[in-house]
Amino acid sequence: xxxxxxDTATPAVTAAxxxxxxxxxxxxxxDARRHGELLLPTVERVLREAGVxxxxxxxxxxxxxxxxxxxxxxxxxxxxxxxxxxxxxxxGVCTLDAIAHQARREGLTGPFTVATDARxxxxxxxxxxxxxxxxxxxxxxxxxxxxxxxxxxxxxxLLYDLPAASGxxxxxxxxxxxxxxxxxxxxxxxxxxxxxxxxRPDAQVPAGYKAVLPT
Amino acid sequence: MADxxxxxxxxxxxxxxxxxxxxxxxxxxxxxASSVNDHARYGGVVxxxxxxxxxxxxxxxxxxxxxTAGVKATDLDGIAVTAGPGLAGALLVGVSxxxxxxxxxxxxxxxxxxxxxxxxxxxxxxxxxxEPTMALLVSGGHSSLLLSTDITSDVRPLGxxxxxxxGEAFDKVARVLGLGFPGGPVVDxxxxxxxxxxxxxxxxxxxxxxPAYDFSFSGLKTAVARWVEARRRAGEEVPVAxxxxxxxxxxxxxxTRKAVRACKDSGVDHLMIGGGVAANSRLREMAQQRCDKxxxxxxxxxxxxxxxxxxMVAALGSEMxxxxxxxxxxxxxxxxxxxxxxxxVPGAPDGHGDVHAHAHEALRS
Ligand SMILES: [Zn+2]
Numbered sequence: 001x002x003x004x005x006x007d008t009a010t011p012a013v014t015a016a017x018x019x020x021x022x023x024x025x026x027x028x029x030x031d032a033r034r035h036g037e038l039l040l041p042t043v044e045r046v047l048r049e050a051g052v053x054x055x056x057x058x059x060x061x062x063x064x065x066x067x068x069x070x071x072x073x074x075x076x077x078x079x080x081x082x083x084x085x086x087x088x089x090x091x092g093v094c095t096l097d098a099i100a101h102q103a104r105r106e107g108l109t110g111p112f113t114v115a116t117d118a119r120x121x122x123x124x125x126x127x128x129x130x131x132x133x134x135x136x137x138x139x140x141x142x143x144x145x146x147x148x149x150x151x152x153x154x155x156x157x158l159l160y161d162l163p164a165a166s167g168x169x170x171x172x173x174x175x176x177x178x179x180x181x182x183x184x185x186x187x188x189x190x191x192x193x194x195x196x197x198x199x200r201p202d203a204q205v206p207a208g209y210k211a212v213l214p215t
Numbered sequence: 216m217a218d219x220x221x222x223x224x225x226x227x228x229x230x231x232x233x234x235x236x237x238x239x240x241x242x243x244x245x246x247x248a249s250s251v252n253d254h255a256r257y258g259g260v261v262x263x264x265x266x267x268x269x270x271x272x273x274x275x276x277x278x279x280x281x282x283t284a285g286v287k288a289t290d291l292d293g294i295a296v297t298a299g300p301g302l303a304g305a306l307l308v309g310v311s312x313x314x315x316x317x318x319x320x321x322x323x324x325x326x327x328x329x330x331x332x333x334x335x336x337x338x339x340x341x342x343x344x345x346e347p348t349m350a351l352l353v354s355g356g357h358s359s360l361l362l363s364t365d366i367t368s369d370v371r372p373l374g375x376x377x378x379x380x381x382g383e384a385f386d387k388v389a390r391v392l393g394l395g396f397p398g399g400p401v402v403d404x405x406x407x408x409x410x411x412x413x414x415x416x417x418x419x420x421x422x423x424x425x426p427a428y429d430f431s432f433s434g435l436k437t438a439v440a441r442w443v444e445a446r447r448r449a450g451e452e453v454p455v456a457x458x459x460x461x462x463x464x465x466x467x468x469x470x471t472r473k474a475v476r477a478c479k480d481s482g483v484d485h486l487m488i489g490g491g492v493a494a495n496s497r498l499r500e501m502a503q504q505r506c507d508k509x510x511x512x513x514x515x516x517x518x519x520x521x522x523x524x525x526x527m528v529a530a531l532g533s534e535m536x537x538x539x540x541x542x543x544x545x546x547x548x549x550x551x552x553x554x555x556x557x558x559x560v561p562g563a564p565d566g567h568g569d570v571h572a573h574a575h576e577a578l579r580s
Pocket of ligand 1: 329333354356396491522523
């Protein structure tokens with residue numbers, strides 16, 4: 001297995017190469033407004049650092065959110081195009097699952113909730129049990145509407161001061177790749193390469209035709 | 216370098232996901248997926264709806280274009296994409312896809328200007344553009360008079376709208392008349408049943424002291440709305456066809472008069488008209504009459520090539536390869552307000568990481 005993984009659903013632009021056993025190379029840069037500019041050069045760099053030829057990749061794993069849409073789409077369309085051009089499958093991973101996987105790898109135990117910043121005073125969140133299985137979510141809500149978790153992880157947890165909040169703040173592609181490799185090795189299906197928007201598009205229906213004559 | 220470069224072009228600046236494939240100046244495929252119906256009930260293009268639709272349509276539209284053209288992605292000599300101007304989130308989908316294909320296939324990437332593409336598309340219909348070329352671009356997003364001596368490197372704005380684009384005025388008038396969205400095709404259709412001289416609507420910026428090549432359609436739009444409202448308030452029936460025809464007459468009168476004048480003033484003996492409004496039947500007819508009278512040769516692509524599409528981007532990309540222009544780097548940005556003078560976005564001179572930019576620089580020196 002030789003996986004290229006990346007995620008643009010959080011303020012981080014992150015990419016990694018994973019050989020099924022370990023992360024060979026990883027890049028992580030926080031720049032919420034430049035996903036579009038940074039992603040492909042970052043992908044190019046991790047492959048070079050890993051000493052992997054793109055034609056030897058066996059699959060792509062991409063974070064499908066939830067996350068702010070404009071950045072999120074950069075990752076998804078890049079994954080779809082690379083998958084098509086290189087002839088390899090694209091596996092979707094819920095970005096919150098990857099953050100949970102990373103937190104557990106960093107030694108966090110017990111049930112916890114992962115929350116990222118959904119802007120507009122809301123968080124994207126999901127709850128995980130002691131074994132790391134997702135039990136609720138992903139959803140988008142105001143922080144006050146969440147059942148108070150024992151522990152909380154992620155930028156949304158820190159921003160809104162959820163109980164026992166801690167990092168990792170954003171997703172790292174190394175963790176995402178490791179999660180995908182583990183699931184694939186266990187024969188479990190990952191997600192389709194489709195965005196988890198969780199919200200309907202903002203679209204104001206213009207108020208009826210406005211008169212221009214003075215009334 | 217290929218004499219007839221085979222280039223795939225991607226266009227996502229507004230609500231059309233367009234992918235075209237061109238060999239030299241020959242069109243091989245022009246696949247378009249439109250989200251226009253999803254916007255109709257909002258009376259305008261909703262950026263987030265457009266961006267979501269681009270993401271869904273991107274890969275299938277590319278596959279469809281390759282199938283139609285009967286070429287393999289590995290045969291391409293380059294990949295071109297609209298880098299701007301346009302809706303930021305929508306542009307970003309196309310730019311990201313283009314980068315990924317170009318990188319995965321080891322092809323040069325060309326981030327190009329949407330407006331220059333609208334001009335260059337005429338090469339697919341009428342062969343290489345004469346130099347210099349006068350172009351009138353009219354659509355829902357732009358109304359400009361441009362003079363180009365080399366479509367890959369030199370596009371100069373002579374004038375532009377100071378308020379609404381011509382296509383926007385069509386949309387607004389259609390809304391006033393209750394004809395739905397988009398306004399261009401339906402106003403054109405209604406106008407055929409009406410009398411263009413029935414109502415004397417104002418011609419913006421048409422007095423001697425006004426800028427010769429700039430346009431203004433805001434006053435016209437308001438005049439139409441006032442006229443219609445006055446009728447409705449008086450309890451009279453609105454002659455919809457006459458209003459549509461008279462409005463359309465005012466728009467096309469100003470556009471063609473200024474375009475012909477620009478040709479004469481600059482000593483250019485031909486005029487190219489592009490953009491969605493160039494599909495308007497009255498504009499085409501009036502432009503033909505006035506150009507004939509002035510001894511100017513008119514070039515207007517068929518309506519399907521006037522609206523936003525990937526073929527126009529491929530046409531300009533192919534020209535970029537043919538003329539040995541520098542490729543773009545993989546950190547190419549989507550630039551929602553890209554100036555018309557920036558025809559394409561070459562990579563930094565040191566190439567940083569982009570082998571294609573190096574290769575082309577070497578060829579030119
Ligand atoms: Zn356009």
